[in-house]
Amino acid sequence: MxxxxxxxxxxxxxxxxxxxxxxxxxxxxxxxxxxxxxxxxxxxxxxxxxxxxxxxxxxxxxxxxxxxxxxxxxxxxxxxxxxxxxxxxxxxxxxxxxxxxxxxxxxxxxxxxxxxxxxxxxxxxxxxxxxxxxxxxxxxxxxxxxxxxxxxxxxxxxxxxxxxxxxxxxxxxxxxxxxxSKNNKFNFKIQKELMINLINSYDYEAAYNLASNYKHRIDKGLLNLLKFALNRYKLDSEVILNDYNRFLLPYQEDDKAKLFEYGLLLKLKKEKGEIVDFLRGLTPFLYTVCQWILVKKFDLDLTKYCDIDDKGIMHLTRKKLEVNNEGKAILKILDNSFKGYRNSFLSEKQMLTILYEKLDDDSELCLGLRVLDNLRKKKRNIASHQITCIREDNLISDLNKSMDDYIDAIKTVLFCLGFDTQNNWDSYEKMNKKIIQQLNTLR
The missing domain is CATH 3.40.50.10770 (Hypothetical protein VC1899 like domain (Restriction endonuclease-like))
Incomplete structure (x- = not known):
């Protein structure tokens, strides 16, 4: 009208x-x-x-x-x-x-x-x-x-x-x-440039909120694409795996998508300079990766040796490990490492201990896990339990490694698990390019 x-x-x-x-x-x-x-x-x-x-x-x-x-x-x-x-x-x-x-x-x-x-x-x-x-x-x-x-x-x-x-x-x-008159485009052009800067900075929430203010000038498909990017950044796999734009995801199978998208998110945390968030996110990544390796590579599901408490937390117990030869072999590894294993909730600590015993020490996968595990041991608790600021200089001086080294370790681990990091490691950049191309068509 x-x-x-x-x-x-x-x-x-x-x-x-x-x-x-x-x-x-x-x-x-x-x-x-x-x-x-x-x-x-x-x-x-x-x-x-x-x-x-x-x-x-x-x-x-x-x-x-x-x-x-x-x-x-x-x-x-x-x-x-x-x-x-x-x-x-x-x-x-x-x-x-x-x-x-x-x-x-x-x-x-x-x-x-x-x-x-x-x-x-x-x-x-x-x-x-x-x-x-x-x-x-x-x-x-x-x-x-x-x-x-x-x-x-x-x-x-x-x-x-x-x-x-x-x-x-x-x-x-x-x-x-x-x-x-073309003057009416002046402010919208400024807003478009701001949206592009936000997208290139992976700030999808701000970009989506800004675009929503112009929903009477912006195509609904573009708004949906920005919403998809926001949900992707939030790791809302239930939504994005059923979204029209899911073709932008490198993997659409639930378990593969969750793991790879989490790895990409850690990469973005590094790009945005959010090192504390990166460190806090490292433990869930290691936990999921370890479970993946044990199940996919060694056909070992530790959850069957766990009791579940009333809060839904799994505890790896001696009693269940002692019921068969596979469990006894695992218990032997844990006893040697922990000087007598005591029942504890299932974590990346037990799983990494088992993996170090099973993997070749000089394999790329083992080396990558050790790099990330060392960072977790040295810095994760500080990031999780203290009000603090951690700079990349701190990592270089304390651990002699940069953020790029840790991102490379994540990339290596995912590659060893069969993920195509060569073609998909820039997946967010490809998505951003598509969004920006659509933005640039607006007049």
Whole structure:
């Protein structure tokens, strides 16, 4: 749906030149071109007086309706006390109120055409600014002089509209003189650049919230894509694995997707400089990886040797380990490492102990696990139990390794488990590129 919001100038509705040529003035020409369902006239004291004199503005639209077989509705916003028409401050709040009224009456998706060729310079500038800053679809339109400035306008206090209507050149030799001002794109362009920066910084929540403010200008598919990116970053696998955009995920099987997406998230934590969050996230990663290796590589499911307490926590117990030869072999490894194993909740500690015994010491998988395990032992408790800031310099000085070394270790472990890290390690960057490509198509 289209509506036209227009200030009314003294040259409206028909412009009469000294060469006796008559043409549409601005609002009439816009109405002829775009045929909006409604027109909202904004009238100062002087225009109200002319309107009361002969109803020329409403009458001109009725003549246009007859000519085009349209049914444009008329709404008059009269301001009989508005005298200081050159003052910018007189209009901004009033125009905002009328725009809100138009949205309330016609729905938030309405396309609002704004005539920025009628009225005083202050009125026209105010409408340009409102269009530029609005999150709704407000389009400023200019109308060029049909004589290109070669002829002067005749000012008449009153005139026979029916007579001049018959002489109107636009009724007989119509030539489109409207021009869609590009200034309304200025603010949206700024917001697009901000969205792109947020996406490249992996701040999908801020990007989605910003885009949601422009949902009447942004394609629903793009908003859904941003929401998908946000849910992906939140590791909401139940949602993203059933989302239309799931083709952007390297893996769509539940267990593979959860593990690989978690590894990618740790990589993003490093990219964003969130080292404390990276350290806190390391233990769940190691826990899941260890379970994966034990089950997939050694066909060993430790959960069958566990008791589950009333909180759902699994405890690896001596009693259950002693029931068969496999369990006894595991218990022997744990006894040697812990100097007599005592029942404890199942954690990455027991699983890593078992894996170190089963894996070749110089294998890439074992070396990668040891690098991550050493970081967990030295820094994870500090990150989890203290209010602290950990910088990469601390890791380099204390452990002689950088964040890149730890990301490489995660990548190596996943590669050893059969994940295609060569082609999928930049999966988020590929997703970002797709989002940004769609953003750049918006005008």
């Amino acid at each position: 289209k509506v036209l919001f227009t200030c009314v100038g003294k040259s409206d509705p028909l412009t009469i030149f000294i060469n006796e040529k008559v043409y549409d003035a601005a609002f009439l020409h816009i109405a002829r071109k775009f045929q909006p369902e409604k027109i909202y006239f904004y009238m100062s004291q002087e225009i109200c007086e002319l309107d009361d004199l002969d109803n020329r503005y409403e009458k001109s639209i009725k003549l246009l309706n007859q000519h085009l077989n349209t049914n444009i509705e008329i709404h008059k916003e009269k301001r009989p006390n508005l005298i200081e028409v050159q003052r910018f401050d007189e209009f901004y709040d009033d125009f905002e109120t009328i725009i809100k009224q138009i949205l309330d009456e016609n729905g938030k998706s309405v396309e609002i055409l704004c005539n920025v060729s009628s009225g005083t310079p202050a009125m026209k500038a105010t409408l340009q600014i409102l269009a530029s800053l609005s999150k709704y679809k407000i389009i400023p339109i200019q109308v060029t002089d049909p004589t290109k400035g070669k002829s002067n306008i005749v000012r008449l206090e009153g005139y026979d509209l029916d007579f001049y209507w018959e002489l109107n050149e636009d009724n007989h030799n119509y030539e489109d003189r409207t021009y869609l």
